[in-house]
Amino acid sequence: MSDSEDNVPLAQKFHNDSNSSVRSTSAVDSDEDMPLAAKLSAINNGNAAPQDIAYIKQEPADSSDDELPLAVKLKAGGINRANDASMPLKQEPLDGNDSDSDVPLSTPSSSVESTSKKRKLPKADRQADKLKKRAVKTEKKAVKKENGASSRRGGGRSKADKMDVDVKEEEVKVKVKKQEEEADGDAEDNEHRWWLNQDRDASVKWTTLRHNGVLFPPEYKPHGVPLIYDGKEVVLEPAAEEVATFFAQVLHMDHATNPVFQKNFFSDFLKILGTCKKPTPIKRFDKCDFSRIAEYFEQEKERRKQMSKEELKAIKEEKLAIEEKYAYCMLDGRKEKIGNFRIEPPSLLRGRGAHPKTGCLKSRIMPEQVILNLDADAPVPPPPPGHQWGGIIHDPTVTWLATWKENVNNSTKYVFLAANSSIKGQSDMNKFEKARELKTCIDKIRREYTRDLKSRTLQICQRATAMYLIDRFALRAGNEKGEDEADTVGCCTLRYEHVNLVPPNRVCFDFLGKDSIRYYREVEVDTQVWKNLKSFKASPKKSGDPLFDQLTTATLNRHLSSLMPGLTAKVFRTYNASHTFEKELEKTPRNTSVAEKVLAYNRANREVAVLCNHQRAVPKRHDDQMLRVSNKIKAIKYLRWRAKRELLQLNPKVKKSNPKLVAPESDLEEEWCIEYEDSLIKKEYEKANLKVEKLKEKVKSEGGPAPTDGAVQAILDKAKEYEERVLSERKSGQLEVKRAVTEEKLKEAIAKLSERIVAAKSEMIDKDENKATALSTSKINYIDPRITAAWCRAHDVPLTKMFNATLRDKFRWAMDVDATWKF
DNA sequence: ACTGAGACTTAGCACACGACCA
DNA sequence: TGGTCGTGTGCTAAGTCTCAGT
Numbered sequence: 048m049s050d051s052e053d054n055v056p057l058a059q060k061f062h063n064d065s066n067s068s069v070r071s072t073s074a075v076d077s078d079e080d081m082p083l084a085a086k087l088s089a090i091n092n093g094n095a096a097p098q099d100i101a102y103i104k105q106e107p108a109d110s111s112d113d114e115l116p117l118a119v120k121l122k123a124g125g126i127n128r129a130n131d132a133s134m135p136l137k138q139e140p141l142d143g144n145d146s147d148s149d150v151p152l153s154t155p156s157s158s159v160e161s162t163s164k165k166r167k168l169p170k171a172d173r174q175a176d177k178l179k180k181r182a183v184k185t186e187k188k189a190v191k192k193e194n195g196a197s198s199r200r201g202g203g204r205s206k207a208d209k210m211d212v213d214v215k216e217e218e219v220k221v222k223v224k225k226q227e228e229e230a231d232g233d234a235e236d237n238e239h240r241w242w243l244n245q246d247r248d249a250s251v252k253w254t255t256l257r258h259n260g261v262l263f264p265p266e267y268k269p270h271g272v273p274l275i276y277d278g279k280e281v282v283l284e285p286a287a288e289e290v291a292t293f294f295a296q297v298l299h300m301d302h303a304t305n306p307v308f309q310k311n312f313f314s315d316f317l318k319i320l321g322t323c324k325k326p327t328p329i330k331r332f333d334k335c336d337f338s339r340i341a342e343y344f345e346q347e348k349e350r351r352k353q354m355s356k357e358e359l360k361a362i363k364e365e366k367l368a369i370e371e372k373y374a375y376c377m378l379d380g381r382k383e384k385i386g387n388f389r390i391e392p393p394s395l396l397r398g399r400g401a402h403p404k405t406g407c408l409k410s411r412i413m414p415e416q417v418i419l420n421l422d423a424d425a426p427v428p429p430p431p432p433g434h435q436w437g438g439i440i441h442d443p444t445v446t447w448l449a450t451w452k453e454n455v456n457n458s459t460k461y462v463f464l465a466a467n468s469s470i471k472g473q474s475d476m477n478k479f480e481k482a483r484e485l486k487t488c489i490d491k492i493r494r495e496y497t498r499d500l501k502s503r504t505l506q507i508c509q510r511a512t513a514m515y516l517i518d519r520f521a522l523r524a525g526n527e528k529g530e531d532e533a534d535t536v537g538c539c540t541l542r543y544e545h546v547n548l549v550p551p552n553r554v555c556f557d558f559l560g561k562d563s564i565r566y567y568r569e570v571e572v573d574t575q576v577w578k579n580l581k582s583f584k585a586s587p588k589k590s591g592d593p594l595f596d597q598l599t600t601a602t603l604n605r606h607l608s609s610l611m612p613g614l615t616a617k618v619f620r621t622y623n624a625s626h627t628f629e630k631e632l633e634k635t636p637r638n639t640s641v642a643e644k645v646l647a648y649n650r651a652n653r654e655v656a657v658l659c660n661h662q663r664a665v666p667k668r669h670d671d672q673m674l675r676v677s678n679k680i681k682a683i684k685y686l687r688w689r690a691k692r693e694l695l696q697l698n699p700k701v702k703k704s705n706p707k708l709v710a711p712e713s714d715l716e717e718e719w720c721i722e723y724e725d726s727l728i729k730k731e732y733e734k735a736n737l738k739v740e741k742l743k744e745k746v747k748s749e750g751g752p753a754p755t756d757g758a759v760q761a762i763l764d765k766a767k768e769y770e771e772r773v774l775s776e777r778k779s780g781q782l783e784v785k786r787a788v789t790e791e792k793l794k795e796a797i798a799k800l801s802e803r804i805v806a807a808k809s810e811m812i813d814k815d816e817n818k819a820t821a822l823s824t825s826k827i828n829y830i831d832p833r834i835t836a837a838w839c840r841a842h843d844v845p846l847t848k849m850f851n852a853t854l855r856d857k858f859r860w861a862m863d864v865d866a867t868w869k870f
Numbered sequence: 871a872c873t874g875a876g877a878c879t880t881a882g883c884a885c886a887c888g889a890c891c892a
Numbered sequence: 893t894g895g896t897c898g899t900g901t902g903c904t905a906a907g908t909c910t911c912a913g914t
Contacts, residue, residue: 386902389902396905397904398906399905445877445878458906463877478879523907523908561905561907562883666897672896823900824882827881851899
């Protein structure tokens with residue numbers, strides 16, 4: 048049986064093969080013949096050889112993208128969003144119909160106790176009714192899960208007998224007391240090493256949970272800055288001013304020019320204006336000018352910048368003091384950090400891609416809408432004065448502390464624990480353990496789906512093909528989406544137009560995935576897969592039709608879990624990411640500097656990010672930066688060319704004995720050199736003038752005799768001398784060689800300059816290849832942290848180089864492995 | 871079998887902040 | 893000292909997947 052080590056995802060294989068030549072950054076730059084340099088110049092000229100271009104052809108040949116034609120665009124691609132110019136924004140007709148009216152802003156609600164212990168359920172109240180249902184559900188769920196868990200543990204209970212509540216509560220009390228004692232006695236080192244003592248029953252998440260509720264955003268403080276409407280100032284009432292301010296705050300972003308955003312915003316803005324006492328003249332968006340409000344906030348920001356350190360510190364401390372109360376909870380007697388304890392403030396929805404509801408007003412959440420989850424004996428935190436909580440529940444089968452409904456998408460929001468908490472840590476660890484479990488049966492699963500690719504049952508054939516794509520190209524499952532969401536797809540929702548077939552066995556994927564990030568890849572696939580895709584696209588199917596019409600994520604996942612308990616589509620992404628990473632890390636050079644090892648690590652990280660299509664917006668100043676580094680390289684080359692010419696003047700025989708050493712600089716145009724020299728001359732004069740100014744200033748402030756004309760002239764003469772020397776050298780073609788300079792010294796200088804050129808070039812390539820790739824997502828979510836911990840041990844690299852403090856804290860559970868640990 | 875709600879993970883963006891450099 | 897740049901952090905949108913209800 049072949050080992051699964053060989054089963055590196057295709058995407059990665061292609062990527063490695065085509066990319067290997069870029070990798071030689073540590074070799075000494077002998078000259079421009081170097082692959083690196085050749086590559087760079089080819090890239091710079093926009094005509095990189097096909098073999099230099101990774102398999103991922105990001106853009107069609109006729110793409111209108113006229114950014115720097117650099118390698119990474121071809122490799123990882125810039126972010127391509129539905130609303131990019133290259134892809135016209137699909138505009139949905141909007142009726143401005145949102146659901147704010149459903150929000151029970153002032154529901155007279157009372158706390159609802161939902162444990163088996165005591166129940167006081169108010170009637171008639173919709174929300175309370177919902178809570179009641181939830182409470183019943185919670186109880187059922189807990190009983191069911193408990194039974195499931197005990198049978199999984201091999202317990203004899205098979206029937207959902209009603210739990211003996213008193214006994215259970217007694218157990219809980221004993222457990223809590225024990226935990227409190229442990230916490231007391233362990234005050235010095237109270238780190239809870241849950242990973243050493245894993246309880247496999249994950250259905251009950253906690254026994255006690257206490258917290259102080261949630262932090263609400265401050266009330267709106269009106270600023271009184273007018274909106275300019277049709278050229279006239281309009282001072283708005285606070286409620287309307289607040290909404291106008293939300294728009295002013297996104298004025299510098301792309302949202303502000305997105306027509307859907309504008310339309311949704313304005314529709315909600317008009318609604319708010321309609322509730323104002325005084326009628327306003329505001330009727331049309333295009334007559335609104337929010338810039339005065341934006342300027343006001345710009346000034347405020349500036350004012351903040353001007354504040355003294357003490358003032359800023361005081362503000363920060365005050366803020367921290369308020370937050371401290373809400374930032375932590377007590378979970379099973381231990382203090383744990385809460386993630387998002389703040390209720391989301393009202394704002395305009397910033398949807399990604401072509402979101403039909405982007406720009407809609409997310410209304411302010413009131414305490415009456417917030418339900419808290421606490422243990423049954425926990426004191427209920429006081430709601431803000433004059434308010435009531437939307438409800439109190441006691442559900443130990445869930446991990447959230449508070450929840451509310453958001454009005455735009457009608458989605459549920461939660462307050463969860465922070466990433467470094469035991470609950471999140473455990474589920475993180477379980478996730479990676481599940482992926483490792485997949486490793487043990489991946490060969491079998493691959494054999495099975497390869498066989499099924501030929502199945503005559505269409506459903507099985509489609510399922511196998513989808514599995515192949517998910518496994519090999521790290522596609523997401525692709526659930527169905529609603530009408531009022533951006534049109535993005537995953538594997539199961541791919542449509543006819545997302546897949547182009549190029550005979551004999553190439554497939555070009557082009558679709559918008561999660562967050563409307565474009566997935567554009569041309570890959571080679573198994574011949575059978577190619578044939579299958581062709582048949583799935585066969586007539587009468589046309590653009591807009593689903594590719595996998597017999598498949599849903601539900602049926603796919605049901606099948607997957609029959610192959611391995613708990614296996615779902617997303618496990619493949621985790622598995623392939625971690626596996627790829629571990630394989631790539633094996634290339635880490637031994638007996639080299641830490642810096643080179645770190646480079647190898649980051650490369651492996653990048654492979655995973657490319658595999659998972661983790662992209663980021665190209666930094667705004669990226670092109671500037673590239674140009675600057677490129678000029679820096681030319682400047683060094685200019686110095687090297689001078690050194691070479693000096694060497695030739697000293698010893699003309701070098702040309703024959705070592706022609707390579709004094710070969711002309713390949714891409715150093717004369718025109719550029721002249722410009723550069725002129726800029727150097729200019730700088731010399733500027734420097735001289737500055738020196739004179741300083742001298743005069745000094746005399747002014749410290750007294751003493753004024754500098755003589757001669758002294759001033761001497762300074763200026765130096766610049767003049769420099770200019771004359773450059774001009775004369777230019778005219779004669781001969782350089783002025785300093786007397787002390789020897790042949791040896793020049794050779795040394797040339798070598799050093801060459802090294803600097805190599806370093807600058809690899810820095811440039813590295814930066815450019817990374818411009819559109821986000822490494823952090825894979826590091827945080829897909830790569831088993833134990834691989835990193837083991838690698839650091841094995842290669843004697845400090846962990847701090849790879850994981851920042853936050854990640855070290857999040858992955859505490861993974862840090863104890865030894866150097867030989869394998870994923 | 872289908873649907874929608876609920877609970878949780880994954881994701882990129884904006885911004886603050888501090889290091890570094892000229 | 894001011895500008896640039898990279899990194900860390902907070903934020904919240906957008907996925908995945910399960911389960912209850914029908």
